[in-house]
């Protein structure tokens with residue numbers, strides 16, 4: 001355990017980086033995948049299981065938690081770690097993205113955003129200062145600045161406006177966050193699919209000397225090639241000795257390709273959401289357990305996995321659970337998927353240390369393509 005937030009690079013292989021973030025609540029091995037725990041729970045999982053598959057950190061959402069059960073209430077109950085019984089690091093998103101994608105009647109101004117809850121229509125205001133205040137009430141370890149994520153495609157003037165607003169909000173969040181040595185506030189690079197705007201955003205945030213940097217405004221439906229091109233433009237502008245977090249990403253293939261371009265941290269609803277919809281991620285590719293072809297298949301998802309959900313249950317049983325909409329179906333597939341994602345991250349970290357990332361990445365991708373599943 002460390003008194004203060006620090007990031008150490010252990011090995012570099014091309015642009016791929018193996019590092020470790022040290023914080024009072026524990027260490028985060030990078031490249032890292034953060035299971036999404038939106039409302040203070042990683043859906044269909046016990047927190048001990050989340051830890052058991054190898055997660056060092058989970059993600060929470062300011063937007064959801066401020067609406068229900070309320071940030072002040074969580075603070076009164078001892079903060080999000082106590083509330084959700086997860087004593088390890090938590091990163092919270094700032095709410096801007098969720099306001100724009102979930103809430104109703106939202107209005108954005110220099111001051112912040114006003115909106116109505118998607119749950120009960122109640123009115124709320126969220127300024128950069130209030131977002132940081134809420135993340136503090138949740139006792140979040142890594143807090144994200146409030147930003148405006150531009151939906152793509154967008155006009156250059158729109159991309160520039162939102163990117164510049166986000167920079168002003170970054171300054172206000174840095175001031176509101178103040179000096180908290182055991183925690184971190186990350187800036188978020190915006191700039192849509194514009195190289196010029198991405199560089200301007202990254203350089204301005206670098207000048208603020210923040211403890212970490214997220215690449216935002218991506219994984220919003222753009223082609224993978226556009227996302228990767230934005231990483232090739234953005235990462236070189238960010239300080240090498242600070243963590244880089246690609247928000248909302250992604251599939252196993254997205255992760256391999258983004259690590260290869262210098263990204264250290266990921267979060268994505270894919271493994272948990274897919275698990276609830278009958279989809280299993282395996283080293284041989286994705287399996288849709290809804291498909292009737294599994295009805296009589298006695299094989300497990302992966303006989304070599306150390307995860308009981310992958311090793312001890314037949315595909316026929318999983319197919320039955322999914323078809324019958326049994327809760328255990330979502331539980332076992334979520335467990336399998338998060339276990340697969342963490343095994344992938346472990347594989348990636350070891351490959352970078354061995355200076356064999358490119359070869360290993362190709363082997364992993366071939367495994368998916370074999371398709372003998």
Ligand SMILES: CO[C@@H]1O[C@H](CNc2nc3cc4c(=O)[nH]c(N)nc4cc3[nH]2)[C@@H](O)[C@H]1O
Pocket residue numbers: 093094095096097144145147148149150188215216217218219220221247248249269
């Ligand atoms: C396209 O699939 C949907 O999209 C989400 C994943 N993609 C994503 N891109 C993001 C960008 C930002 C950002 O620019 N700023 C802040 N503060 N948070 C962000 C969070 C993000 N998440 C999933 O919810 C999924 O349902």
